[in-house]
Structures are given as structure tokens and as C-alpha cells.
Amino acid sequence: MALIIENPARIVTPRPGDQRGAGLGGLDVFTGMSVLCRDGLIERIGALDELLAEAPGAKRYDASGQTLIPGLVDSHSHPVFAGDRADEFAMRTAGAGYEEIAESGGGIARTVAATQQASKDELKELARKRLDRAMAHGVTTLEAKTGYGLTPESELKMLEVIRELDAEHPIDLVPTFLGAHAVPKGVTKNDYLAAMRELLPEAARTARFCDVFCEQGYFTPAESASLLEAARDCGMLPKMHADQFHSIGCTEAAVDLGAVSVDHLEAMRPEDAVKLAGTDVVGLALPGVSLFLDIPYAPVRQLIDAGCAVAVATDFNPGSNMTMNLPLMMSLLCMKTGVSTDEALIMATRGGAHALRMSDRGRIAEGLRADMAVLDADKYEELVYFYGERHVSAVIKGGTVHELR
Numbered sequence: 001m002a003l004i005i006e007n008p009a010r011i012v013t014p015r016p017g018d019q020r021g022a023g024l025g026g027l028d029v030f031t032g033m034s035v036l037c038r039d040g041l042i043e044r045i046g047a048l049d050e051l052l053a054e055a056p057g058a059k060r061y062d063a064s065g066q067t068l069i070p071g072l073v074d075s076h077s078h079p080v081f082a083g084d085r086a087d088e089f090a091m092r093t094a095g096a097g098y099e100e101i102a103e104s105g106g107g108i109a110r111t112v113a114a115t116q117q118a119s120k121d122e123l124k125e126l127a128r129k130r131l132d133r134a135m136a137h138g139v140t141t142l143e144a145k146t147g148y149g150l151t152p153e154s155e156l157k158m159l160e161v162i163r164e165l166d167a168e169h170p171i172d173l174v175p176t177f178l179g180a181h182a183v184p185k186g187v188t189k190n191d192y193l194a195a196m197r198e199l200l201p202e203a204a205r206t207a208r209f210c211d212v213f214c215e216q217g218y219f220t221p222a223e224s225a226s227l228l229e230a231a232r233d234c235g236m237l238p239k240m241h242a243d244q245f246h247s248i249g250c251t252e253a254a255v256d257l258g259a260v261s262v263d264h265l266e267a268m269r270p271e272d273a274v275k276l277a278g279t280d281v282v283g284l285a286l287p288g289v290s291l292f293l294d295i296p297y298a299p300v301r302q303l304i305d306a307g308c309a310v311a312v313a314t315d316f317n318p319g320s321n322m323t324m325n326l327p328l329m330m331s332l333l334c335m336k337t338g339v340s341t342d343e344a345l346i347m348a349t350r351g352g353a354h355a356l357r358m359s360d361r362g363r364i365a366e367g368l369r370a371d372m373a374v375l376d377a378d379k380y381e382e383l384v385y386f387y388g389e390r391h392v393s394a395v396i397k398g399g400t401v402h403e404l405r
Contacts, residue, residue: 002058003037003370003399006048008068009378011035013364014350021307025342035068037370037399044366061401066393067380069345070364071140071371072326073352076263076284076313078178079130080123080158081148083114085318092293099217099245108148108182111318115148115158123161130316131169134324136404138373138383138392142171143313143356145211147178150192152199155179159206170397172371174356177207177236180219180227189219193227200234209260209356210236214250221253228257237357243267245295255279261311261355265298266290273299277306282355284311285347287332288321301338311351312344331387341384370399 011030019026036043036051036058044051052058088096088106101107115123127144134142144162149155159175166173179196183189200210210231212224219227228238237260242250244264251272254262261282266289276283283303290297303310312329315321330344339347353362361369374394375383383391395402 001039001399002055003061003396003401004048004051004055004058005035005037005061005063005068005372005374005396007034008063008374009065010380011045011068011364012345012380013070014346014362016363016365019346019350020309021304024304024310024346025340027342027345035364035372037396040370040398042364042366042368042370045364061394061396063374065378067375067377068364069138069373069375069380069383070349070362071373071395071397072138072348073356073358073362074134074139074142074313074316074326075261075311075352075355076286076315077142078145078147078315078317079142080127080144080146080161081111081115081318082118082123082126083111083318085110088319089322107319109185111148112150112182112184116151116154120157120161123158124165127161127165128169130324131165131171134326135171135395135402136390136392137325137327138395139324139326140171140371140373140395140397141174141353141356141358141361143174143176143209145176145178147181150179150182150184152195155199156202159203163206170395170400170402174209174358175207176209176211176239177203177231178211178213179203180212180224182213182218193223197227197230200231200236204231204234204236207236209239211239211241213241214248214253215241215244216246216248221249224250225253225257228259239263243272244289247272251276255281260357263313263315264289266296268299270302273302273306273308276303277308280309282309282311282351284313284355285333285337286313286315286321286329287336288323288329289315290336291332292321297336299337300333304339304343309351309354310347311355312347313352313355325388327383327391328388331384334384341381344384345380370396372396
């Protein structure tokens with residue numbers, strides 16, 4: 001089936017090539033052009049009359065006066081969980097800290113209890129509504145982590161939810177096994193890590209990545225690296241939550257391991273940015289967490305200037321960033337970390353795709369996935385400038401139009 005997206009005011013896409021450092025802000029902007037999609041792929045960008053001649057029976061979508069960008073890629077997200085922690089947010093606004101709330105029985109442990117009690121169908125419906133919110137902001141690919149099960153049965157239940165929703169929802173879900181998110185009460189860390197290690201072959205049947213919360217009071221760099229090495233032996237690629245609250249050597253361990261990405265980096269040491277620059281490990285910024293928890297922002301400008309590969313994601317989760325609005329994360333990057341609007345768009349498209357090792361998306365180019373977002377604006381900067389709002393009128397997913405307004 002063919003589709004022609006006709007007459008957008010602009011088509012804006014990251015340029016090809018290894019975009020990092022000074023080249024990160026490179027965008028191509030096309031005017032007076034339309035896009036022909038066929039069989040889920042972008043076939044050609046060209047003049048409308050030429051595309052109509054090539055595909056006379058194609059469906060047509062009128063994007064006049066609007067801007068076409070690649071579908072956004074949210075490369076760090078926790079969309080599957082049950083329970084509500086709005087009262088903890090109220091506690092935080094009254095002065096309680098993230099770690100203080102966790103020590104009093106809140107935090108991850110509270111969401112784990114609710115998630116364990118929820119049925120698979122309940123988790124699925126909750127997550128489906130969250131995915132609808134993400135798509136309304138232009139997201140077409142989203143990484144989905146486990147980590148709120150913390151038992152073999154519940155972790156596998158979460159993976160099952162992710163697998164089924166990937167087949168049913170327009171958004172492509174990329175499953176990540178995060179069994180080492182925390183240690184459940186009543187279990188020693190060594191026993192829990194042993195149980196998660198035993199679960200790796202089963203988890204690898206669904207999950208593409210394995211992640212660990214490497215942080216003081218959770219899992220050490222050595223523990224994280226050991227589990228991630230075992231996960232890689234089972235076929236999963238390693239990722240790591242690193243340097244969120246304390247710099248304890250997690251980024252260095254992830255670089256030595258050859259991880260796909262290091263996510264958070266709010267407490268990153270300058271020397272680790274230099275070491276990261278010599279690798280293909282993506283430094284993944286999560287600025288919504290900094291806003292939500294009132295902690296420092298990751299040194300994104302330093303990472304870019306050092307020549308690191310970078311991306312931005314929501315880290316949507318119930319405890320530290322309760323939003324699916326990836327464009328808002330782009331706005332925060334620009335306002336709080338010295339990133340340009342061009343750089344922010346690249347980090348949320350091509351950068352996110354690279355953080356998931358999915359080279360078939362993240363740009364509008366011939367042969368790539370026909371995943372795009374139509375902005376109700378004649379310039380893409382409106383997405384970042386008019387922040388916190390919905391600007392997406394339609395999502396093109398695999399060459400199929402999903403109108404949102």
C-alpha cells in the first residue's frame with residue numbers, strides 16, 4: 001500500500017552521517033516537496049506531481065501548512081506499572097527527598113507491591129493509555145522497561161504485557177529487562193542477583209536489552225557489570241542507569257563493558273565525559289527527572305562538546321518523571337542545558353534511535369521506516385518553543401496515518 005504525504009510546509013530531518021560534537025546540530029530542511037511511502041518504508045522525497053505519477057493509486061494525506069519531522073524515539077521509559085504515588089509527590093513538594101521517601105516504604109517498593117498484585121490485563125490497559133499519550137506527542141518508538149515486578153513471575157508478566165502491546169499498539173515497543181531495579185524486602189542482594197541471573201535466558205526470549213540501576217544503595221558497578229555480562233551472553237545488549245544521585249564509577253564500568261547507553265548522568269564527573277567521548281556508548285539525558293526531583297541536570301553541553309553520542313528521553317515512571325511528553329524534555333534541554341533546538345530534535349529522533357541501535361528510523365530518508373509526526377505549525381521550532389503543549393496533528397506509523405485531532 002502506498003501513501004503520499006503531500007505539500008507540507010517543511011520537511012525537517014537530521015542529516016546522515018556520524019552526528020556528534022560540532023556536527024550534532026545538522027538538519028536538512030526541504031520545502032515544496034512531498035513524501036511517498038510504500039510497504040511501510042519511505043520510498044522517495046520529491047515533487048508532488050512526480051510522486052503522483054509514480055504511485056497513481058496511492059492514498060493521499062494533505063499536510064499543507066504543517067511541518068513533517070521524523071517520529072520521535074523515547075529511548076528510556078517505564079510504561080508498565082500499577083498504583084499511584086501522587087501523595088509522594090505532595091510529600092516531596094513539602095520538603096521530603098527521593099531517598100527519604102524510599103526509606104519510609106515509598107518509592108520503587110510501593111509501585112512494586114501494586115504491580116505484583118495487578119493482573120496482566122490490568123497492567124496492559126494502564127500501559128495502553130500511556131502509550132496513547134506518548135503517540136499524541138509524536139512518539140512512534142518507545143523503549144519499555146520492566147523493573148516493578150522484582151520477582152521472576154512478575155518480571156515475566158511485565159515482559160508479556162510489553163510483547164503483547166508491541167503487537168497491538170501503533171507504537172513500536174522495545175523491551176528491556178530491568179530486574180535489577182531494586183532489591184525486594186526480605187531478600188538478600190546476593191540471593192536476588194542470583195535469582196535474576198537465573199531468569200536471564202527466559203527474559204532474553206522477549207527483551208532486547210538488559211538494564212541495571214547502578215547507584216549507591218542499589219547495585220554497585222561490579223555487581224551491575226557482572227549481571228550485564230551474563231545478560232549479554234544470553235543475547236541481550238547492556239544498558240545502565242548511571243550517576244543519577246552519586247558518582248560511584250557506574251559510567252566508567254558501562255564504558256568498559258561496552259554498554260549501548262548510560263542513562264541519567266546528573267552526577268557525572270568531567271573525566272567520565274572525556275572517557276565516554278571515545279566510545280559509541282550513548283549518553284542519554286533525562287531532563288524531566290531533574291525538573292521533577294529538583295536535582296542537577298546532566299552536563300549535556302559538555303557531552304556534546306566532548307564529541308559524545310547523545311540522546312534525550314522521558315524516563316516516564318511513577319516516582320521521578322510522570323509525563324510522556326518527549327517534546328517537553330526537548331524544551332528542558334534547550335532551557336536548562338545549553339542545547340540548541342536543532343540538537344534537541346536530533347537527540348529525540350536519530351539519537352534515540354541510536355540509543356536503541358535501530359538504524360532504520362530517526363530520519364526522513366529513502367529506505368527508512370515511514371515513521372513521522374505531522375506538526376500543526378509551519379516551523380519545527382514551535383514544538384520546543386511553545387512548550388508543554390500538544391503540536392502533533394497526526395502520526396505516520398509504518399506508512400499508516402493516525403490522525404490525532
